Amino acid sequence: MTEALVTLDDVSVTLGGQSIVDHVQLTVSRGDIITVIGPNGAGKTTLIKAILGLQSISSGRIRRTPGLRLGYVPQHIHFQPTLPLTVKRFMALTGASPANCRAALERTAVNHLYESSIHHLSGGETQRVLIARALVRQPDLLVLDEPAQGVDVNGQAELYELIRELRDSLDCGVIMISHDLHLVMAATDKVLCLNQHVCCSGYPEQISHDPAFVELFGRHVADSVAIYHHHHNHDHNLHGDVVDNAQTETCHHHASH
């Protein structure tokens, strides 16, 4: 059985008299990659801050497995432009040993930037350094708020691949927020669609057909993301052509290879 790392039981958050997170039920287990999607202002950041214990909740209950170690990659980080800051120094601020810092940077493939100024990094490199910083404590649960922001399309796919690799090598759970529905649908395990309350949740293919999802994002979006999840019941030859295999059924073959 998979180990539940965090369980939210009927969690609500009210801010300034407004309901921001409304009666959310959610379990994040070791090995999960859960992506929270939803429109601007839907309460996504508030929800993950509640999971991290950075946001107090108004009602409900959050249970964390004893000794749970959390790693957080926040949405915004402001580097003071006038203050020289190398990756090395930035990582050292965590209090981890240089060896641990370098190992974390190695895991996110940016060890070569150890001596570089943090101000000169590309969007993708910055995100990888931020993820490395979240890894130094060997987290059981990695929480990322829009890890792909400021990263170009190829870089985004690589970043998602990295997150999967980290999940496997660290044997942790992952919960993240993303705005790129296509990438989410192609690359995540489970999706939680939030609009204050949980509109729908499940595997990408299931939720793309859910009436609540269609209502929130529109039929056009739902149809365009559904194509990522046809059953892959055929092989390709070296030229990329489909080769029938013994079990091949009718395959509605869409573009996403």
Ligand SMILES: Nc1ncnc2c1ncn2[C@@H]1O[C@H](COP(=O)(O)OP(=O)(O)OP(=O)(O)O)[C@@H](O)[C@H]1O
């Ligand atoms: N301290 C606060 N007091 C009052 N309202 C707040 C407070 N913090 C956040 N909010 C409001 O809560 C709502 C949800 O904010 P949150 O940042 O969780 O949304 P989000 O889904 O992450 O949005 P986005 O996709 O734009 O990042 C917003 O309307 C925001 O204005």
